[in-house]
Amino acid sequence: MSENKPLTKLSTLGEFGLIRHLTQDIKLKNSSSMKGVGDDAAVLDYKDKKVLVSTDMLIEGVHFDLAYAPLKHLGYKAVATNVSDICAMNGTAKQITVSLAISNRFSLEAVEELYEGIYLACDQYGVDLVGGDTTSSKTGMCISITVLGEADDEEITYRNTAKENNxxxxxxxxxxxxxxxxxxxxxxxxxxxxxxxxxxxxxxxxxxxxxxxxxxxxxxxxxxxxxxxxxxxxxxxxxxxxxxxxxxxxxxxxxxxxxxxxxxxxxxxxxxxxxxxxxxxxxxxxxxxxxxxxxxxxxxxxxxxxxxxxxxxxxxxxxxxxxxxxxxxxxxxxxxxxxxxxxxxxxxxx
Amino acid sequence: MSENKPLTKLSTLGEFGLIRHLTQDIKLKNSSSMKGVGDDAAVLDYKDKKVLVSTDMLIEGVHFDLAYAPLKHLGYKAVATNVSDICAMNGTAKQITVSLAISNRFSLEAVEELYEGIYLACDQYGVDLVGGDTTSSKTGMCISITVLGEADDEEITYRNTAKENNxxxxxxxxxxxxxxxxxxxxxxxxxxxxxxxxxxxxxxxxxxxxxxxxxxxxxxxxxxxxxxxxxxxxxxxxxxxxxxxxxxxxxxxxxxxxxxxxxxxxxxxxxxxxxxxxxxxxxxxxxxxxxxxxxxxxxxxxxxxxxxxxxxxxxxxxxxxxxxxxxxxxxxxxxxxxxxxxxxxxxxxx
The missing domain is CATH 3.90.650.10 (PurM-like C-terminal domain)
Known part of the structure; x- marks a missing residue:
């Protein structure tokens, strides 16, 4: 963020404008991502693979403190921790959806920083952002991410399948x-x-x-x-x-x-x-x-x-x-x- | 909720206790729901169908007012509005994940009411709850639902495919x-x-x-x-x-x-x-x-x-x-x- 320019109020964009602004440069990386942001639902094609899905919610003041978590890091971490759940199933993360609630105390530039981190993590892990929801909140920030991944049936690792003397x-x-x-x-x-x-x-x-x-x-x-x-x-x-x-x-x-x-x-x-x-x-x-x-x-x-x-x-x-x-x-x-x-x-x- | 019994504080259960309490009676309805709640991710099997995914976030004071929206109705509505997005793609909703942030001003009984509505809608629409996240918030309630559905490739309806004189x-x-x-x-x-x-x-x-x-x-x-x-x-x-x-x-x-x-x-x-x-x-x-x-x-x-x-x-x-x-x-x-x-x-x- 430049410190000289005046910051942009979110209200100048409206929901659709904000979503367009934040998602217009997305290029889908995975062949399983048929249709991403911009319709009622994303369309995914896993062919003969199994689908893995996991979700996490991060609340300001509970999971993060903006006093020391820069927004870009926060965006990165929110994606990484979700991708981690797919890794834990021995699968490969492919898509995420991002829902974000923010109050008017955040500027457009602040939301852009958050998304910079989100997109950086998407690149790092080869994941496509395919949907989401952006809304206002009365007070703090709330981020909810759902990650989808894929795996062959026989390679999935569960929690309840450890054996004695492993x-x-x-x-x-x-x-x-x-x-x-x-x-x-x-x-x-x-x-x-x-x-x-x-x-x-x-x-x-x-x-x-x-x-x-x-x-x-x-x-x-x-x-x-x-x-x-x-x-x-x-x-x-x-x-x-x-x-x-x-x-x-x-x-x-x-x-x-x-x-x-x-x-x-x-x-x-x-x-x-x-x-x-x-x-x-x-x-x-x-x-x-x-x-x-x-x-x-x-x-x-x-x-x-x-x-x-x-x-x-x-x-x-x-x-x-x-x-x-x-x-x-x-x-x-x-x-x-x-x-x-x-x-x-x-x-x-x- | 009975008005005579004292209400149960959420802190007596802890996160794992609360999740277990809320999800222990789930019976998976769809053959595509291989593994639901209880691991790092749910495992889904869509065979040769395309996967549809959509997500919505509901914030107290922005999307609902608990002064007149009973919690059971709120839970039902949160699921119904997400299923609606899959209908809008001409698909069939199959699974949801539910993330919930709640402050300590809510009792266990209040959360149970919310989930009663969620499960009622799951039954109504034949949808399985397969994952989620439950956390505390500092102030209001925040609900984020992701819905997954399926459709054959040729039956999916997008927004950008209307023709002249339709x-x-x-x-x-x-x-x-x-x-x-x-x-x-x-x-x-x-x-x-x-x-x-x-x-x-x-x-x-x-x-x-x-x-x-x-x-x-x-x-x-x-x-x-x-x-x-x-x-x-x-x-x-x-x-x-x-x-x-x-x-x-x-x-x-x-x-x-x-x-x-x-x-x-x-x-x-x-x-x-x-x-x-x-x-x-x-x-x-x-x-x-x-x-x-x-x-x-x-x-x-x-x-x-x-x-x-x-x-x-x-x-x-x-x-x-x-x-x-x-x-x-x-x-x-x-x-x-x-x-x-x-x-x-x-x-x-x-």
Missing amino acids: LICVSGDLGAAYMGLQLLEREKVVFQENQSSQPDFSGYEYILERQLKPEARQDIVRLLKEKGIKPTAMMDVSDGLSSEVLHICHDSGLGCKIYEDKLPIDYQTYKMAEELNMNATVCALSGGEDYELLFTAPLEDFEKLSAMEGISIIGHTCAKSEGYNLITKDGNSFELKAQGWVNFNPDNQQ | LICVSGDLGAAYMGLQLLEREKVVFQENQSSQPDFSGYEYILERQLKPEARQDIVRLLKEKGIKPTAMMDVSDGLSSEVLHICHDSGLGCKIYEDKLPIDYQTYKMAEELNMNATVCALSGGEDYELLFTAPLEDFEKLSAMEGISIIGHTCAKSEGYNLITKDGNSFELKAQGWVNFNPDNQQ
Whole structure:
């Protein structure tokens, strides 16, 4: 946004004008996208593939804070987190629809920034924007994205199909997005107390990026296919590793052993946790918003998986009767507990 | 809701508890719904059909007023208006996803009422609820629904495929939903001035129902198929007849002649318009929210269409150079203008 030009009020465009303005440059990338924006519904053609569909809603003040989430990043993240759900089914995202409610406190230029991020993510993941709805709200911003993807029947990975003595694996590293959020919140408080202060993020660029611009691990889905590994169950880590491990175990009727010393944690995550007097393992287990892929795989894939960069084998499944176990670095065993999503907790509400 | 029992706070359930509670009784109806709620994405199988997808967002205070829209009706309407978009493509709705943001001022019982309406509409239209997202909001309620449907390639009706000298037809009657809204708003003002007053809706049941519980015209889609009529273009009337006629004409590069005396208007709509000193024709042209089907059809279908109950032939398309014409009852011709959607008008904002 140029700081010199006066900003454009949304009311000068009207709904149809705004939609046209935001969607006029769309070029459809996928052959399954027959007809995109501009009719009562989009028309898609999946031929002999199965269709995957997932949806997410993001609310200002609950899921994002515009004080530190730039609109372009927000748009990117909204798409990436949805694409992540299709990855978690071992599929390929193909289309999204975007519904947006915004109050008049936002200018056209602000909405354009948001869409810049949305389109950047669409390019990154090869996804077509094929529909949506744009409306006004009385107060905050609300974004709802639905993603559609495709997969062959036999390659789809569910949550309830893990087997006993499967390896439990996770891509990338954990807890960084949560530590990025802690850093942003700390600097926001500092800024509120002294408005002339400048936030100091040096040395923490990675955890900030993990919070503000997470990526869907489409590369991991492709890599596993290349290596001939078919996960027996898979989820993306949005609520926190513990919560997702328990989901898979519960739905598959299994127990698990997770080894603390195997958890992949970045140096910046450790450093920030130390600075804030927090336990890095707890952040990795319960932080959430990592959007890494958690999956189970047969024991015979051990060597292949061990040799893959960006994949950590963090434990294995076992009989349900053995329970949900976290084996700590000193060899003690604790019950693994979920502390994920707390948005309905009254303490979290205003 | 029983008035004696204490209401249940949403925070006692948590997100997963709430989703489980609201979705545990779902039985999938369509063979294309392979896997519904409970994984990262739903899995759908359309075989050799084309997939239709459409999405709508409803915001409290903009699209609905809980002072007079009961939650059950709201849930029903949210689904019906989305199914209507699939009807407008000449397809059959099969699945929906529902995203809901609600603040803690709503109880579990209130959310249950909303979902009662959602499930009632799902049954009415043979649609499966296969996914969604439930989250908290800081203030009002926000509902986002995405609907998926199917159609054979050759039966899909777009907006831009009307031909010159096609008949312009509309199902049902027009303007009633708008008059129902005017009535509700009048009674709300009366109630605010005197809280002991009881609203008087007698004789206006039909226009109230049209506003609070509109139906998607799946029956018309089926009827046209039975009679062997393939519309050349079709839309649903959500923003107002004028706006939709102009959409089809503009996108198809045509002009039109619409005859005032052919517009289907219910007796209650006339009566209410008279009572409020409004012009019933203007309400029919610009009222919106009728969710009737507007379509164009070849001249040779004239006899079939004339004989069909619930279908009115209201005019015909012509060359673009002849313009967009409304022929009044006294034979004068005026330019047809759209006055539909005004949510971005600053006068409409708070």
